[in-house]
Amino acid sequence: MTTPDPGFTASPPALSQRLSTRIVASAIAALLLIMAMILGTLWLSWQLEGAAAAINDAGSLRMRATKVAVELQKPAPNLTVHQSRVNAELALQDLTLAQLVSGNPARPLFLPSESLVQEQMAQVVHYWQTVLKPAAATSLQTGSSQPYLQALPEFIRHANQLVLLVEQNNERQNDWLRLSQGVLALVACAGTLAMIYLLYLWIILPVLRLQQGLQKMARHEFGVRLPIESRDELGILAGGFNQMADELEGLYRDLEARVQDKTAQLAAQNRELSALYEIEAFLNQPGDIETLCRGFLQRVMPLLDAEGGSLRVLDGHSGKLHLTVSEGLADALAAEENCTRLHDCLCGEASQSGMVLVHDFRQRPRAEGYRCSKEGFAALAAFQIIAPDQVLGTFALHFHAPRDIGSADSQLLRTLGQRLGVALLNRRLSAKARQLAVVEERSLVAQGLHDSIAQGLNFLNLQVQMLDLAAKADDMAEVREIVPLLKTGVEESYQDVRELLLNFRSKLGPGELMSGIEDTVARFRRQCDAEVVLDVQEQGGAPLPPEQQLQVLFILQEALSNVRKHACASKVEIMMRNGADFVLQLTDNGDGYDPAEVVSRAEGHIGLHIMQERARRLNASLTLSSVQGEGCSLLLKLSQAVRQAA
Incomplete structure (x- = not known):
C-alpha cells in the first residue's frame, strides 16, 4: 500500500508556497511586462508624433525662406511696410x-536625438544666422534681392537634408514601433499560453487527478494514490486524499470482519431480547411461586449454557436463604x-453485594471448602433477586468448566x-390480596349469620327450653302454643339460610344490575305482603362495573331483609337514578x-353495619333516617368522582 509523503502536513502552507501567491505573482509579472511594452509603444508613438511635427516645421523652413525672397522681390511703394513684412x-x-x-x-514637437540630425540642425541654424539672414538684411538695405537669392539655394539644401534625416529617423522609429507591437502581440500570445499552461499545471491537472x-x-479501487x-x-x-484512501482501504479490508462482528453482536442482542421477552411473558403468566421459579431457572440456564442452577428465597426474619428450586444439582448437594x-455461601454474599462471579474455583484459596467445587463445578455466577427497595433472594448458575461472564451477560442477568x-412480589401481593378478600368476605358471612340465623337459633333454643319445661x-x-312458634322459627331460619345462599351466589356481569334488582324485588314480593313500588331511571350514566353492581345489590337485599323482619311495613318504595x-x-x-x-346498642344491629361496610367498599355515602312509628329511609349515593369505569 502506497503511503503519503512523510513530509506532508495538513497545516496551511507558507505564504510563498500558496497557489494563490503564485497565481497573483504571475498575474502581476505579466501585467508589469505588458504595461512596460505598452508604455514603450506609447513613447515611440509620441516620438513619432514629435518627429512628424519636426518634419513639418523643417519643411516650413524652406517655405518661409522662399517667402522672404518673394517679399524682397515685391515692389515697395512704402519702404516701411516692405521692411515690416520682411522682418515679420x-x-x-x-x-x-x-x-x-x-x-x-x-x-x-522635437527633433530626434540622433547625432546626424542634431548636427544637420546646427548647420541649418548656423547658415541661417550667419549667411541667409544677413543676406536678407543686405537686400533690404540695398533694395536688391540678389544677395538673398544667391544664398537661398544653399539654405534650402541644408533644410532638405534636415528633413531627409528626420524622415529617415522617423522611418526607423516606425519600424521599432511596428516591431514592438509585433513583440507585444507575441508576448500576449505567449503569456496567454503560459498562463494556460501554468493554470493547467497548477490547478487543472491536480483537479483532474x-x-x-x-x-x-x-x-x-482503494489502492489509488x-x-x-x-x-x-x-x-x-x-x-488528504491519500490519507482518506489509506483509511478507506483499511476500513474496507476490515469491513467484512467488522460486519461479521456486528452481525454476531446483533445476533447476541437479538438472542438476549428474545430471551428477555420470553422470560417476561412467562413471568406474567399465572401460577404458583415454585412453578414460577422453576420455569425462570429453566429459561435462564440455556442463555449461558449453564449445567446447573439454583434459586433461593431470603427469609427476612431468620436471615437465611431457603433453596426453592434447583436444576442439574445432585440431590445430596440440594x-x-x-x-x-447469608455468610455461609457465595449465594448469601450475592444477596448483599448484588453479584458474585467465580471464574475458576481452583484459583481461589481453600477451593475445596466450597460445596459447588466438591460437586465438580468449576465456575459460578450468582445474582440478586431484587424488588423495589428489598432483596427477595438470589439465583445462581453453575458451570463445569471455567467461565468468564461478560458485562453484557451480567447486565442481562x-x-x-x-x-x-417484581414477579415474585406481585405473586405475594396477589396472595395477600386474595387472603384479605377471603377474610373480609368471611367477616361479612359471619355478620350475616349472626344477624339472621344466629338470632333465629337463639329464639328456637329458648322455645325448646320452654317446651321442655312444659x-x-x-x-x-x-x-300446643310453643310448637307453632317452633315451626315458624324453623321456617324463618330456613328462609334466612336460602336468602344468604342466594346473596353469596349472586354474580352480575356488566349492565346486569337492573335484572338483579328486579329479581331481588320479585323475591321480596314472594316473601312479604307489602306493596313494592320500583322506580328506575337511566339518566345517561355509564353502567357500574360488576364489583360495584354486586355491592349495591347486597345493600338492597340487606335493606329489604330488614324491612321484612322488623318494619311491618305495608308499602316499600325503591328509587334508582343512574346519571352523573x-x-x-x-x-x-x-x-x-x-x-x-x-x-x-350498635352490636345488636349487625345488618346496619354490614350495609355500612359495603358502602365503604364502594366509596359511597350511606344515609339512614327514621322516626319511631313513621317508617325509615335509606339513601345510597355514589358520586361521579369515585365511580369506576365498567
Whole structure:
C-alpha cells in the first residue's frame, strides 16, 4: 500500500508556497511586462508624433525662406511696410528654428536625438544666422534681392537634408514601433499560453487527478494514490486524499470482519431480547411461586449454557436463604444447601453485594471448602433477586468448566433478577390480596349469620327450653302454643339460610344490575305482603362495573331483609337514578326505629353495619333516617368522582 509523503502536513502552507501567491505573482509579472511594452509603444508613438511635427516645421523652413525672397522681390511703394513684412517673415523663421532646436512637448514637437540630425540642425541654424539672414538684411538695405537669392539655394539644401534625416529617423522609429507591437502581440500570445499552461499545471491537472482518483475510489479501487508535487493547497488536498484512501482501504479490508462482528453482536442482542421477552411473558403468566421459579431457572440456564442452577428465597426474619428450586444439582448437594445462612455461601454474599462471579474455583484459596467445587463445578455466577427497595433472594448458575461472564451477560442477568423479583412480589401481593378478600368476605358471612340465623337459633333454643319445661309439667296447652312458634322459627331460619345462599351466589356481569334488582324485588314480593313500588331511571350514566353492581345489590337485599323482619311495613318504595351520580333510595312506611336507641346498642344491629361496610367498599355515602312509628329511609349515593369505569 502506497503511503503519503512523510513530509506532508495538513497545516496551511507558507505564504510563498500558496497557489494563490503564485497565481497573483504571475498575474502581476505579466501585467508589469505588458504595461512596460505598452508604455514603450506609447513613447515611440509620441516620438513619432514629435518627429512628424519636426518634419513639418523643417519643411516650413524652406517655405518661409522662399517667402522672404518673394517679399524682397515685391515692389515697395512704402519702404516701411516692405521692411515690416520682411522682418515679420524673418521673425517667424527665427521662431520656427527656435522651436526645432528647443522642441515643444505640448504639441509635441522635437527633433530626434540622433547625432546626424542634431548636427544637420546646427548647420541649418548656423547658415541661417550667419549667411541667409544677413543676406536678407543686405537686400533690404540695398533694395536688391540678389544677395538673398544667391544664398537661398544653399539654405534650402541644408533644410532638405534636415528633413531627409528626420524622415529617415522617423522611418526607423516606425519600424521599432511596428516591431514592438509585433513583440507585444507575441508576448500576449505567449503569456496567454503560459498562463494556460501554468493554470493547467497548477490547478487543472491536480483537479483532474483528484477526479480520476475519486472515480477509482467509487469503483472500490482503494489502492489509488495521488502524487504530491507541491506544498500548496492542492498538494495538501492530494495528501488528504491519500490519507482518506489509506483509511478507506483499511476500513474496507476490515469491513467484512467488522460486519461479521456486528452481525454476531446483533445476533447476541437479538438472542438476549428474545430471551428477555420470553422470560417476561412467562413471568406474567399465572401460577404458583415454585412453578414460577422453576420455569425462570429453566429459561435462564440455556442463555449461558449453564449445567446447573439454583434459586433461593431470603427469609427476612431468620436471615437465611431457603433453596426453592434447583436444576442439574445432585440431590445430596440440594439437601445440604436447602437452608443456609447469608455468610455461609457465595449465594448469601450475592444477596448483599448484588453479584458474585467465580471464574475458576481452583484459583481461589481453600477451593475445596466450597460445596459447588466438591460437586465438580468449576465456575459460578450468582445474582440478586431484587424488588423495589428489598432483596427477595438470589439465583445462581453453575458451570463445569471455567467461565468468564461478560458485562453484557451480567447486565442481562441483573435485569432478569429484577424482573423475577417484581414477579415474585406481585405473586405475594396477589396472595395477600386474595387472603384479605377471603377474610373480609368471611367477616361479612359471619355478620350475616349472626344477624339472621344466629338470632333465629337463639329464639328456637329458648322455645325448646320452654317446651321442655312444659313437657315436664305435663302442660299440653303450653306445648300446643310453643310448637307453632317452633315451626315458624324453623321456617324463618330456613328462609334466612336460602336468602344468604342466594346473596353469596349472586354474580352480575356488566349492565346486569337492573335484572338483579328486579329479581331481588320479585323475591321480596314472594316473601312479604307489602306493596313494592320500583322506580328506575337511566339518566345517561355509564353502567357500574360488576364489583360495584354486586355491592349495591347486597345493600338492597340487606335493606329489604330488614324491612321484612322488623318494619311491618305495608308499602316499600325503591328509587334508582343512574346519571352523573348513582343514587339508590329505599323508603318504607313501617314501624321505624329510634336512631339513638340503635346507636346505644350498635352490636345488636349487625345488618346496619354490614350495609355500612359495603358502602365503604364502594366509596359511597350511606344515609339512614327514621322516626319511631313513621317508617325509615335509606339513601345510597355514589358520586361521579369515585365511580369506576365498567
